[in-house]
Amino acid sequence: MSFSVRKDYLNNDKDGVTTSRRYSCCKEGVKRKYEGDVMPKRTRVPTKTGYGAKMVIVLLRGTMKYRVHDLVLEHNHELHIAQCAHMIPSQRKVSVAQGFQAEISEDAGISLKQSHELMGKEAGGMSNVGYTRDNLKRYLRTRWERSLKYGEADSMLNYFQEQTLENPSFFHAVQLDCEEQITNIFWADAGMLINYNFFGDVVTFDTTYKTNKEYRPLGVFVGFNQHRQIVIFGAALMYDETIDSFKWVFGTFLEAMCRKRPSTILTDQDHAMAAAFSLVMPQTFHGLCTFHIRRNFMKHLGNHYKESSDLPYMFGACMYEIEEVEQFNRVWEAMVKKHNLENNEWLSGLYRIRDKWARCMMKERWTAGIQSIQLSESLNAAIKNYLKLDHDLVQFFRHFNRVVDDKRHNELIVEYEMRQKLPMVGLRQTPMLVHAADTYSPTVFVAFQNEYGESTAMVILK
Template sequence: MEFNMEEDAYKFYNKYAFKMGFSVRKDYLNKDKDYLVYFMRLSLTNDIRSRSEVTDCSKLAEDGTPELGMEFNSEEDAYQFYNKYAFKMGFSVRKDYLNKDKDGVTTSRRYSCCKEGVKRKYEGDVMPKRTRAPTKTGCGAKMVIVLFRGTMKYRVHDIVLEHNHELHIVQCAHMMPSQRKVSEAQGFQAEISEDAGLSLKQSHELMGKEAGGMGNVGYTREDLKRYLRTRRERSLKYGEAGSMLNYFQEQTLENPSFFHAVQLDCEDQITNIFWADAGMLIDYKFFGDVVTFDTTYKTNKEYRPLGVFVGFNQHRQIVIFGAALMYDETIDSFKWVFGTFLEAMCGKRPSTILTDQDHAMAVALSVVMPKTFHGLCTFHIRRTFMKHLGNHYKENSDLPYMFGACMYEFEEVEQFNRVWEAMVKKHNLENNEWLSGLYRIRDKWARCMMKERWTAGMRSTQLSESLNAAIKNHLKLDHDLVQFFRHFNRVVDEKRYNELIAEYEMRQKLPMVGLRQTPMLVHASETYSPTVFVAFQNEYGESTAMVILRQ
């Protein structure tokens, strides 16, 4: 047989493979392309065994039609043969009754059309809101096999080929239940796709592309959903808490520096969880002077608060120092989390920690880290500003601008006090409890009060909230704890890879020095990372524009 071109040969052989029920792989042998039969798990028949392992029934029936007296080496061989016939004809096979002897050996079995039987009538008092359309038609098509003791083979004892319903066309045959199966290889690929953050729809479409069409995948999206759900249930065979502890043990075996701690209540139930891997511990050693901590994100179906300790690296990128899943946001819970964090970091406390205005968090920090400066998140303050003062100003009011200036602009305390008093008097806010309380703790948020505090340029927990957004993109509320840990690690890996990109860019590109004749800038460009150098250069440029007002 000859072909005009290589592609014609491939299409011809692939068409033959489709008819026979196997898949073709293009392979290289001695620099010439040959086409080898490759029994992939993505084949239409879902037959993953080689032909040498399958009972050769073609000698008994050349057209593949079941006949009385056929023999099979095993019950599974009989099913595969009948299922292959069902695929060709357009019906789905259901495994029906079976009989076994005292040793557990199957002595007889019946395979029926899935439309065998009739739908039972509903006998309840209240009709269900939704009823499924009937699928059974009382079809009598079947194949019965019986174990023949003389040869220990299964022989076709009874066969009915006629159906009382319309059969499926070949284009829809892959949708029939008996033709759908997620193979081991496909399941492994689906698990990798899920761990990589692909949705169920994206994972299924990807496999469809690889198989040359959805009809060649061998299962539906619902089948994949059930497979992944079963896999999760298997991983939680010790219960969610036991599976979580197993996960921590696996992490510790991979890296002995992995730190984790669990708090139990009086009934030995898990309440709070803290963990930090080796990379987090190392990052804290170098960048842990300023830390933000936020618990606004609720992680899973139980709505546990997720507390993440976050900071900056040399590229002013987010680095994670540790994380905690909390039972609640009480003083005792925060005390345990902050104390465990210090334990993981060998007692090294941050110089500054930024949080929101949570009272329980403030009390816990004053007890566990009394020497650490506790700053308040300016972003959180601005967000609650509208809640407490929104009804005190009308359109074009200067209240938010005066408030923002007190928070961000003024360098001198006298200027801050003067504008603050004017704002309070102008808008009749003398008796506003929230604003008065905020003024009493102005040393935690006003710029003029924090000049002597080291904050590394951070004034809010937006780092944590930015991280929360990244976590939210990868997580769902129905995820169990083990799933949550896996997806959280993926977010951490993503942040670390961004750091590698920044490291590459720093070594690949020379810094842009604006004033090349300035020795200080040249030296700074050789010392700082590009991001920090740009910030320094801007500050340096602004300093040259200063004017002496008085001597």
């Protein structure tokens, strides 16, 4: 049988030496009655049972030893069984090592429940951990409050300063409003800047993901590396999606990249974004991501899609397959007439800007194949695995770094496999394929080899 001990009053002399102290059962005492007119919304469950077991010790000056002065052994409540001894308050404490492990687990995205269960496995059972899940929750909350003791804004700036000290190439910028409140934030670490220098010819920019309960847009500049993997060039946490905000983000992006503009940038059909882009980077071709167009197709033509099974196929052919302008116009006209879409404003508007998305109209534009890849969907899925709506700014940046680290680790895996495995050349007697296998990355070589094989089946008509 067991009970929890509480430290009560303490008396010290002028030199700081403890002269007396009282220890009591944690259930000793009487709950204080509430004297206000309005009852509090949250009331604690009563645990006090009156006056019970206690022990008072005093210091004997002659021998400088402590003696028990008062002792009451009787309890006026039922004692805890031995199996619950680890749950009583005086036996619960998160050690320094356990706290450090809990912080690492939280930074790695492991939930509180999973972290506690893991420590239970390591200790040989929950009774050997030394604390409960509530203790761990309070410990992590204290850590969170400590990290935000200067407020979210100052904590974020401290985070940026730490990143800059770690690597001076880290770039960050903050936009303030007339009241000197932070509105838009942009950042890019050294790895992002290096990747843009190599692979920044074609960039996509997406603000689909909303970061927190205030639904602030997260804008991410993304591209492909030599393995056709997603690489992040920079990110912006935006206050809103207005022309002024987009102008600042695009301008700051160019500043971070030493004014080197991309050849092509692909975005969704947001009008404010398009207007800002034309002002900041007028010489860069602005295309539309087909992923967003397909999603808007379902939004604006969903009813027609249910009634007509061939509508999405005809639309998809115009977007991805048809390579000649004349054929595109014929199929488009047939699709519009067949499904009575002559008066559909969204479809008519899309046709007017067909040079930004149709394959036949973009043959002369360098898009690195990103146009037909659901790049935004892939990245947003990865972000959702790491970021939660209840994250504060510091937690957001910490977990966003996990997304970046995950992408870079995947790149290392492919780099290893590229050096470990030899490319499979289908026609080894073909010098072009042999040379391509030695020159291209495995992913690009496979695409080239497939296209080369298809070219041998072509028939020249004229």
